[in-house]
Amino acid sequence: MRGIILSTIIICSSLLATNGYEVYKDKCSSCHVEMLGKKQTLNNLDKLKAPPMIEVSNRLKENIIIKDDDEDIHRYLVILFIKDYIINPNLDHFMCHTGAMERFGTMPSLKGKISDDERQAVAEWIYDRYEDVEFK
Numbered sequence: 001m002r003g004i005i006l007s008t009i010i011i012c013s014s015l016l017a018t019n020g021y022e023v024y025k026d027k028c029s030s031c032h033v034e035m036l037g038k039k040q041t042l043n044n045l046d047k048l049k050a051p052p053m054i055e056v057s058n059r060l061k062e063n064i065i066i067k068d069d070d071e072d073i074h075r076y077l078v079i080l081f082i083k084d085y086i087i088n089p090n091l092d093h094f095m096c097h098t099g100a101m102e103r104f105g106t107m108p109s110l111k112g113k114i115s116d117d118e119r120q121a122v123a124e125w126i127y128d129r130y131e132d133v134e135f136k
């Protein structure tokens with residue numbers, strides 16, 4: 001009996017937890033496509049509204065460098081950057097290709113349109129979704 005109650009609680013709380021992929025689909029996918037190769041991206045720049053999410057993920061992971069080779073700290077910092085960028089996009093601290101910035105302009109802030117939980121969930125999703133998936 002206790003096992004049933006416990007598993008019910010676990011199932012319910014995982015249903016309540018914000019799903020990063022759902023947040024992505026709802027709030028990011030209108031501009032950032034999920035997957036696209038580098039070549040197709042370059043060939044379709046005029047149709048895209050923003051860099052593909054795979055490129056964003058890859059580039060941030062490459063550019064955010066820490067001294068210790070600690071995966072957890074690196075993940076934490078990349079997620080922190082994404083969470084901040086969503087509500088505070090800014091030319092001064094963007095890390096994408098400058099060509100991308102010229103082509104797309106700065107991302108509009110989603111301040112007031114996304115909750116803290118959703119920002120956390122989507123940032124984690126962006127990091128984990130492209131684990132070992134290279135933008136090439």
Ligand code: HEC
Binds near residue numbers: 056059095096
């Ligand atoms: C209205 C279009 C639009 C939407 C919606 C949008 N973005 Fe962006 N985003 C952009 C553009 C354009 C850029 C490239 C220019 C820039 O970096 O500001 C960008 C860049 C980024 C970057 C890269 C910053 C860097 O330094 O390279 C991140 C991270 C990002 N977006 C996350 C998100 C997330 C997460 C969501 C959804 C919660 C989202 N964006 C929704 C247009 C959008």
